[in-house]
Structure formats: C-alpha cells, structure tokens
Amino acid sequence: MATERDELRDRLDRATAHLDPPYAVVDLTAFDANATALAGRAGGKPLRLASKSVRSRELTRRALDTPGWRGIMAFTLAEAIWLARSELTDDVLVAYPTVGRGSLGELTADAALAETVTLMVDDVAQLDLVDDVQPADRRPEIRVCLDLDASWRPLGGRVHVGVRRSPVHTAQAAATLAATVAGRPGFRLVGLMAYEAQIAGLGDAPPGQATLGAAIRFTQRRSYRELLHRRSAVVAAVRDLADLELVNGGGTGSVAATSADPSITEITAGSGLYGPTLFDGYRAWRPTPAAFFACSVVRRPDPTVATVLGGGWIASGPAAASRLPTPWLPEGLTMIGAEGAGEVQTPLTGPGAAGLHLGDRVWFRHAKAGELCERVNDLHLVDGDEVVATVPTYRGEGRAFL
Structure with a gap:
C-alpha cells in the first residue's frame, strides 16, 4: 500500500x-498551510516574516498576503533597502547591527527609506557610525530598535544557555542604552527585540535521544520563566523613555509560547513556511515539509x-x-x-x-x-x-x- x-x-x-x-521546488499547498497554521498559533499577535528563511521575493509576498502576517525582518541593511524599494511592505526591521557605510549612506539619504526601515542596535558605537556617515542635522531621523540578549545565565552567570548576541542583558543596561538613544538627535527609539534562540531555535524532541530531549525541555522551561520576568522589566523600563511601536520575540519554534508573553507585541517566524528537517525535532508544532x-x-x-x-x-x-x-x-x-x-x-x-x-x-x-x-x-x-x-x-x- x-x-x-x-x-x-x-x-x-x-x-x-x-x-x-x-532543482528546488516548493509545494504551495504545504507552504500555505504552514503560513496559516503559524498565524493561528500567534494568539492574535502579528507575525513578522524572517526574510532570510524564505529568500524569494515572490514567496515573501505570498506569505505576507496570508492573514496574520505583517512586516519583514531582514538580515542585512542592504537586503532591507532592496525589499523596501520592492514595495513588499512599509515596515522592515533589520535583525542585526549594521556597519556597512554604503548601505547607511543610502538609508540616510532617503527620507522614505528612513521611515520604512528600522535599524538594530546594542551599542552606542553603532549610533556613532550612523552620524559619521551622515550627521543628524543633514539626514532624516533614523528608526532604532534595541536588541536585548535573551540567553539564560543561571548560577550567577557561570552558565550561558543560548546564543551570544547583544551585550544588553538587564533592565538597567537596556534603560541606559534607551536613554542614550532617546536623548540623541537624529534617532527615534521605536522598538525592542529579544530572540530566545535556546527556545525558538532548539528542538525539544531530538529523534532517538529521549534523555537529551528531557534535559532540553527542562532547560527551556526554566529559561522561559526567567525571560518572562526579565523581558517584562526591560520593556517597562524602556517604555518610560520611549513610545515603543513594537516588542519583538520568538521564532518558528516558539510562536505560541512567545505570544503568551504579555510584553510581546509581535513574533518573528519564517523557517516554518518551508518546514526544514531541523524542525522535525519539535513537540509543540511541526510544519508540513x-x-x-x-x-x-x-x-x-x-x-x-x-x-x-x-x-x-x-x-x-x-x-x-x-x-x-x-x-x-x-x-x-x-x-x-x-x-x-x-x-x-x-x-x-x-x-x-x-x-x-x-x-x-x-x-x-x-x-x-x-x-x-x-x-x-x-x-x-x-x-x-x-x-x-x-x-x-x-x-x-x-x-x-x-
């Protein structure tokens, strides 16, 4: 049979x-079903499409046409500018800090782009570079999002669970950087992002490894509880200094869990549209290949x-x-x-x-x-x-x- x-x-x-x-193919029935299922798991909060997980403008457009999807998370500023000029969306968040002077030159020379694209920062030096490319009094205001480190650091920081991204880990550190951005001419603080890679990007049921899976699930539960409290404190501290338009978190592997965090306003997803093999090791939801x-x-x-x-x-x-x-x-x-x-x-x-x-x-x-x-x-x-x-x-x- x-x-x-x-x-x-x-x-x-x-x-x-x-x-x-x-050659490569995409099964549209499965792609569309995954897009709809991901939106349904988001608890009414919008999904921001991670463009690096799709890398096709036509399929990006198709996903964004699905109810529940809004905005793009790009992985470089050059890509963000290209996508913004493609008129796929009027809301592009760059996921990583930018030091490319050419791309910054394009952004700071175009008021429409500056209103569409949001830069990611975790260091004052990244603001300095923007000003070095084009001083604040000679360019449009630049939209900025703070990148909060979402890793779990138990035992007084002697253990690090997660990826090494931003140096901004605490509410105090976030407030300090937020105050600098908010008080600096030429920048507007509009967002906060915290990507919990140890939850969203790590399968909790690796095939044939029951003991490892149990350990991962235990770690993820503890990490989630810690991040829930810390992210809430960070958001409260930053909102005292700026009117945040977005608080972003999560990924395909944690859409439902991340959406349950009251401090989150949107969730990023993308890999689940294609359903690669790394997501075969998740219990909560597995996309259709x-x-x-x-x-x-x-x-x-x-x-x-x-x-x-x-x-x-x-x-x-x-x-x-x-x-x-x-x-x-x-x-x-x-x-x-x-x-x-x-x-x-x-x-x-x-x-x-x-x-x-x-x-x-x-x-x-x-x-x-x-x-x-x-x-x-x-x-x-x-x-x-x-x-x-x-x-x-x-x-x-x-x-x-x-």
Missing part, C-alpha cells in the same frame, strides 16, 4: 518530469548503493549530522558515513536504494529553510502534480547578502 510519502514522490516526479535536476530539492541518480556502484550527482547542500551551524540534507523520497535512504553529502556526488544506501535506476530523482530536504535558495536560481512552485510558476530566489535575481 502506498504511503503519503510515496504519493508525494509520485506527485513531485510528475510535476517536474520536464526538468533536469538539480514544503521545500525540496531533487538530484539525479547517475551511477550504481553496486546493487546496494545509488549515487546521485551533487547533494552536498550543507546548513550553517555546528558541524554535525543535523546540518546535512536528508534524502527524503523515496523512503529508506541513508548517506554513507565515510562520504556524507558530497559537492559532486552523494552515494546513498538503505532499503530504498535497490529500486533506484539511472535518471531517477532522489528528493532531499534541507536542514534549514532559506539557505536552500543559495544553491538555486529558481524555485518551481508545485500545486498538485503541476508546476504552476517558477520564481527567482535572491540568487536568481543576482542578490547575495551574506
């Missing part, structure tokens, strides 16, 4: 029979191995098996440990290998979301068993931001 994955393979094969691998890439079988070294051309599309992060792409269709394929996913070839073994022939497609899922788009110029959009459109990725439009 055919499984759901067998049916998915047949459908994708039929839809793309006219294409030569490697929507993005895939296909490679051709080009040789059969022996009856137990099928080798595809390419396949080494590795995700960023710690060098670990979790960052490898996963051979998804047909079922029953695994990589060979001594070779892994190769730039020019990837040998596959397992029960699914025996039935593969030269020219057959093997469908992979990427470990992350938007990074898939750095490997292809186009995304083929599949509806049912038909490619209904082909849209460019950032790379296909000649744009590479990081």
